[in-house]
Amino acid sequence: MPLDIGPEERIVGRPLLRLPTPSEARQIDAVHDTNESIPPFPGGDAGHFQPDFDKLFELGIGGLRREIESRRQHASAEQETFYQACGIAMAGFSRFVLRVADDCDDIELARACRQVATEPPATFHEGVQLMFLTIVALWFGEDHALTTPGRMDQTLRRLYEQDLVAGRTTPEEALELICCLYIQCNNILGPGSALSVLVGGRDRHGNDATCDLTYLCLAARQATRLVYPTVALAWHEGTPPELTDYACRMLRTGVGDPAFFNDELIVSGLRDHGVSVADSYDYMNSTCVEIKVVGSSHIWVTAPYFNCAQLMLDALDRATDDEVSAPATLEGFEQIVRDQFATAVRDAAQRLDAIWEARAQTGCFPLGSCLIDDCLERGLDFDRGGARYNWVENSFVGLANLVDGMIAIEHLIYDTGELSLGEFRQILQRDFADAEPLRQRILNRLPSYGNGDEGADATAAKWAGALIDITARHTVGPHAYVPGFFCWVMHGHLGADTGATPDGRRAGMALADGAGAAQGRERRGPTASVLSTTRWSHRAALGGLVHNVRFSKALLDNDAGLQAMRGVIETYLRRGGFEIQVNVVGADTLRAAQADPEAYADLLVRVAGYSDYFVHLDANLQAEVIARTEHTAA
């Protein structure tokens, strides 16, 4: 793998991603030839990888190699092969680091790389350097794409504080190095993906882990303002108020970060899934919001994405196949929907278990196994049960469409009786053609999830609970399945192929983009929306979920607005919300919202002395608000 080192780089080792020269192309071809001789990879998830940086920084590459050698002395025959592979992988990792050193023009950089090729990092700079080289080695050397810097305010803390005491570094220099790492993340990852850093939270003893690096990791995000990585905050009641305040002020600038993760909830959820007390504090959002235990887990995420809207339509098809058997009661129809989900979950689990099994038979991940506990202790590969925690996280996309759709079916078919299931199905198949008044009535007159309406929220709680329960009960193989309600960009992709749904959503439109209200259905503001999303327990949903809030910049340009935003965030978290992200938008976004109101239905703006949804304003008002937003920004 050829390297690419720029003249000013302070964190080095990125692979060559431009068009290779002829001699470089020959090197790449050689790699491809080697890959050809390996059996095809069965698929499944090996990325979103969270290595054990703590152990690596403590022992160094050399220390890990010695551990492998020493364990090899007492290994069984099968373990012997495993340790041999691990030894080869670590030797290759070390050689890669030495090669980076050789390619460095900068003497100090070359020295730092030589140090970490064998020894533990002795300085903060060496730590960040080894972190990046590890990411590159795992990502490009063993296909663990999206390996993250992770909880770097904790893993690098000791090195930073030692440097500070010894006068070897300053906060400014540390900030610069973190910025360099972030920039390199952008150099190795193309658009449309995700990479995460999580700061704050608690240490393995349960004490608040906030330190100077927590702020520096956030500040570096603010300073670089690039696509990657996102920097999120693990928030708990012991999070210092000044850190919360810092995070809110950062959000106000429109940088989009940090998202707030509910540390207490996630820690409890992990323990429910058998994670030890000490390990439960040491988790990560693996890219977006899917939770993994750092350094000791083999967890597949978003495996797979389930399309709640389509599964509901499938159930509707099944219920109306033969009018005679159409369920006479709401409970009867609900059972058909639950069965549809259960089948989908069971089929997916069967498929994924088969892939996992095939992987364990045919492949191995020796480098990953060196950096995930307890592979070395057990003498077992990452794919064969070496990791301490093994499970699969799925993700249900479009919960709100399901909930609002069930409300519409309850009302139209089973309460008023004005339509039969079959008639409603036909209306949906025609995409509400000639039924626009009905669609408007569903949208505007029926209760919907996301507005603090007790009835609608109870329906949401019932269905979220059902999906959580179905995930737990309808798995087949050896691995636990853990639910999530998160969509990444899949709400758009899945929605594009999904016909009109009972909630009034037209065919092809995006599905709900979070665990909260569907687009266009949130009418009573961010507080009502928070009440709805937190009406059901998120504790089991380690597969992740997102609650979105959007504010205009002008809403937050004063202290009252800032404090109000903080009030919304803290209330959401204290009510057991899993994750909340605030988008602060400027005039460009407002114009986009004018063009595409449905996509921006939850965008809240300050009108004048009050706030309202931007898309609820008429054209004149919208123009005024845009003019004022631009004015405020100037």
Added chain:
Amino acid sequence: MTALTALIFDIKKFAIHDGPGIRTTVFFKGCPLACSWCHNPEAIKPTRELVLFEEKCIACGECFRVCPQQAHERLADGTRVYHRDRCVLCGACTEVCYAEALVMEGREVTVAELMVDLRKDIPFYQNSGGGVTLSGGEPTLQHEFALALLQQCKAEGLHTAVDTSGQTPWRVFESLLPYIDLVLYDIKHIDGSSHQQHTGSDNGRILENLQRLGDSGTPIEIRMPVIPTINDDPEEIEGTARFLAGINGITKVEVLPYHKLGASKYARLGREYQLPEAQPPDPATMESIAGILRAHGLNVHVGS
């Protein structure tokens, strides 16, 4: 016995400009003033009103069908006209207008019904130091209801604010005060004849009530809308500043620049906007007005 009701036109959650913290604001319908710049024209009439959002109409034709008064008429060219003079506000059309192009502004609520909504955001009030605000219109116009609502809020430990024009008998304020934590008080003109000209009523009682409110010990936030050429004369502001400096209990004076954001609401209500030519004041004017007030020791905040 019929339950006490009020006519309100909105309940706004996440209200963050009507007192401290995150609040829920109840907007009462009906106002004793009729300010030419009013940005909430739907607040003025103490009765229900039909509002038209033409752009939302999906031309389903239901309103023509259900109206017993033929107030909705379909013209030969397919367009529609609403005869406000024929309308008896029966609500038959708004009931079937699912696209919400026809909306009845104003609805009757009881204290118990309102409290269900107001209680929902208690977690937010607690986390942000917020509460409930009565606004309008003029909430004290429906003072029996306002009193019952404020009493209930205080009985449940909620922080209360009342946003008032001050144009109400003192005895009404007096009865409400034990249940009010903060008064948001509008001052539009210090000069009585200007006040009469632009709001339709004299300001004698407004100024007198403010004096008494101050003496009662209730914290007061003053709100001053600034409308160019109408009430931005530095001498008049100086007069206002002198008056306010003599009032107890004023914690803050907020000067609010005029904006035209309410202008489009007039057509929907079948009314004419009185200030089509007016423009918002520039930031320098706002700062100089704030400066005049600050020179009298007032804590001034320029709003937006």
